[in-house]
Amino acid sequence: MVFIGGAGNMAGAVIGGMVASGYPADNIMATGRDEQKLRDFVARTGVRGSTDNHIAIRDADVIVLSVKPQGMKDVCESIAADVSVRKPLVITLAAGIPLAAYQRWLGAGVPIIRAMPNTPALVGTGVTGLYAGEGVTSEHRSVATQMADAVGIALWVEEESGIDQVIAVSGSGPAYYFQFMESMIDAAEKAGMKRADAERLTLQTALGAAKLAVASQVDVAQLKRNVMSPNGTTERAIKRFQEGGLPQLVAQAMGDCAARAAEMAQELDN
Incomplete structure (x- = not known):
């Protein structure tokens, strides 16, 4: 599992929760642009780290996108060539971006899950709203649920608009x-x-x-x-x-x- 932007606060909380709940740290790769911050994060959590997204995702079955919404398009388009061919599960932690945008940026047929965690995830008492796009399997759902449960509780919504309601209740x-x-x-x-x-x-x-x-x-x-x-x-x-x-x-x-x-x-x- 690769967390792009994984040394940030929210992704860091999710990674920390997963490791604390028994997920093997060496099965997680975190990427980041700040080398010192990334080194500190790797030393603290035991996960692997890389400043190169392309190298990090090369064999990944699950890619978690944890970058600011304003930078998401550039990140997605930069990895689209690899993602559109292999079609790993993509989980996005960014608020506000609809699945249609990810499908344009990453290519058709990529299984995508929108995840909306909230800040209490930082102390293990978070709520994560989840919505599955087309092509998401029960195994994919299990992966996303395990990730969310590591920092609190998970709630799946059946319609994408349900994420807006999750934001209104638990996100904000x-x-x-x-x-x-x-x-x-x-x-x-x-x-x-x-x-x-x-x-x-x-x-x-x-x-x-x-x-x-x-x-x-x-x-x-x-x-x-x-x-x-x-x-x-x-x-x-x-x-x-x-x-x-x-x-x-x-x-x-x-x-x-x-x-x-x-x-x-x-x-x-x-």
Whole structure:
């Protein structure tokens, strides 16, 4: 398996997760243009490294593309001659680029999977949305699932547009929670709490709530009610959120996010 741009943060997280879960490090090749950064990454992970994409992919059965969307076209076209002949599985970690663009850049008949991981993959608690193009086999799906599971959980979508919804929920989702945490910290500080204490309490509370929700057999609505006593402190706070339109605002924000993801796909495709 070859990761083009593999010394970057997201690919590095995926590679680290795969190695930690038992995938043989010497079966992974990472490429990068920064020689020192690549050497450091190889020393840290035990994978093989190369600054030459052509040499790296020569015998690869799986190629993972982890470069910025703006540079994806050039990278794909530079390896297209080899890829279009051998037709290895190509997994792309870049957001916003539709399969149609990869098919033009790499050649028809190449099996391609779009993967949309999120930043918590860096700490092994990520979510990766996956969409399979034509020619992707069950074996290919298994490879992509194993890769995603190494840094969290995987979710396959049946339509390519489903990736936009994944972006709205989990791709961009960490930033929603960071925004809420930031607002809680700011509010606590304004109320007189030391900022360091406010941050410590807020982050631990967020962690605890998420772990409790994952471990619980009931849905989050019931967990919310479990914290609320009639006419109590939590109920008053929740009523303020609801009266302020928080549920509607969240829905609108996620809709905007998904719409922008679709717009970006068109822009990058063109």
